[in-house]
Amino acid sequence: MDGYPEYQRLDLSWVSEGVLRITINNPRRANALDAVGHGEITRVWRDAEADPRVRAVLVTGAGRTFSAGGDLDWVRNLAEDPQARTAGLREARELVTNLIEFTKPVVSAVRGAAVGAGLVVALLADVSVVAKDARLIDGHTKLGVAAGDHAVLVWPLLCGLAKAKYYLLTCDPLDGAEAERIGLVSLAVDDSEVLDKATDVAIRLAGGAPTALRWTKQALNSWLRTATPHFDAALALEFLGFAGSEVQEGIAALQEKRLPVFQPGSRSA
Numbered sequence: 495m496d497g498y499p500e501y502q503r504l505d506l507s508w509v510s511e512g513v514l515r516i517t518i519n520n521p522r523r524a525n526a527l528d529a530v531g532h533g534e535i536t537r538v539w540r541d542a543e544a545d546p547r548v549r550a551v552l553v554t555g556a557g558r559t560f561s562a563g564g565d566l567d568w569v570r571n572l573a574e575d576p577q578a579r580t581a582g583l584r585e586a587r588e589l590v591t592n593l594i595e596f597t598k599p600v601v602s603a604v605r606g607a608a609v610g611a612g613l614v615v616a617l618l619a620d621v622s623v624v625a626k627d628a629r630l631i632d633g634h635t636k637l638g639v640a641a642g643d644h645a646v647l648v649w650p651l652l653c654g655l656a657k658a659k660y661y662l663l664t665c666d667p668l669d670g671a672e673a674e675r676i677g678l679v680s681l682a683v684d685d686s687e688v689l690d691k692a693t694d695v696a697i698r699l700a701g702g703a704p705t706a707l708r709w710t711k712q713a714l715n716s717w718l719r720t721a722t723p724h725f726d727a728a729l730a731l732e733f734l735g736f737a738g739s740e741v742q743e744g745i746a747a748l749q750e751k752r753l754p755v756f757q758p759g760s761r762s763a
Contacts, residue, residue, distance in 0.1 A: 498541055503531030505556070506538075509693055512549035512700035514542055517556050518612065524562035525555040527611045529578075532568065535615060536585050539592040550700035551596075552692055553615055554603040558685075561612020563633070570745055572736045583733040586611075590644050590725065593618040594718050597708045599699040603692035604628050604670070605685055614644040617652070617678065620711060621699075623692040624670035625685040630678070634732060636665040636754060638740030642732025647725035651717055653678045 495506040505517040516538060518525045527535060542548045555561050571578045589611065593600070602619035609631045616622055616630070624630070632649075634641040641662040649658035653676040661668060674682035683691050699707060735741055740756055747754035 497545060501534050501538070503527065504534050504538060509552055510697055510700070512547065513693075513696045514545070514548045514551050516542075516551060516553045518554070518561050519556040521557045521559075523565060524559045524607065525557070525612065526562040526565040528565035528568045529571070532564065532582075532585060532589070532611055535611060536589040536592060539596045542598070543596055548598055549704055550599045550601065550696045552601050552603060552696040553619065554689065554692070555605070555612070557606075559606035560602075560604045560608040560616060560628070561610070562607055563610020563612055563631075566745065566748055569637070572733075573741050573745065576737070579733055579736050582736075583729060586643060586733075587726075587729055589614060590618065590647065594715050597712065598704075599696070599707055599711065601692050601696040601699070603688050604630075604679075605688050607631065609633060611643065617648055618644055621681070621692075621695050622679040623681045623683065623688055623695065624673060624679045625688050626669065626671040626674075626682045627685060628670035628673075628682075629667045630670070630673050631665065631667045632662055633665045635663060636744060637748070638738070638742070638744030638754065638756065639733075639735030640728060640731040642729040644725075646728035647718060647721050649678070651721070 498506055503518065503520050505519045507515050509515045518535065520526055520531060542551055572582045600619040601621045601623065602616045604616045604622065604624040605628055607629045608616040613630060613632060632641060632645050645662050649662060657676050668678065670679065670682040673679045681691065743754050743756055
């Protein structure tokens with residue numbers, strides 16, 4: 495890709511004139527995002543913003559999975575290294591704000607699992623096209639930290655406070671069909687149709703009036719900007735939790751493939 499830095503965890507290609515495809519590509523780890531991948535999915539929006547050839551973006555995952563979220567080694571490093579935690583908080587905020595301030599239309603094509611930072615990208619896309627049997631999971635509280643990232647910012651706006659509280663507190667997974675029913679995503683289609691449908695939408699948007707589309711997006715995203723104080727509070731509480739004891743049990747449970755057992759009355763700090 496002329497004009498772009500070399501990416502290790504992302505593949506960039508042109509779907510058609512004006513449509514940039516960003517593919518999260520770490521298939522051996524279900525497209526999990528390690529420190530390198532998280533940094534790249536944060537920065538790529540600035541690179542695409544600066545490219546006048548880009549009129550719309552299609553973002554997807556390699557193979558049959560969108561993204562399994564944060565790589566466990568990276569998550570463990572956040573819990574153990576204060577400097578990594580500080581840098582991680584800053585980058586997590588930039589991922590969300592870069593997406594909100596990105597002026598061009600973004601379409602996500604989601605198959606399989608979308609978790610963590612992958613779910614951030616999937617749901618902050620302007621149009622989200624998901625497989626009916628996709629699994630959307632916000633697992634923060636199961637990990638032992640507050641639901642930060644995008645969750646407090648956008649879930650109540652998309653599906654209402656009652657549904658947001660239920661799924662963010664319980665970490666229950668949603669399939670794509672249910673996510674569409676409650677308004678969390680734009681469209682749910684059969685798995686075999688996801689990429690074609692998302693590509694069609696991205697091509698249509700790339701062919702639209704660019705200024706009108708960008709200004710409409712800018713105005714609509716004002717709803718997200720007004721919720722920035724809620725986002726900042728949630729993100730700060732999430733990363734405060736990475737310094738506590740509950741996240742250690744959450745990480746151990748993930749490693750051992752079991753349910754976490756949190757002690758009654760335990761505190762995160």
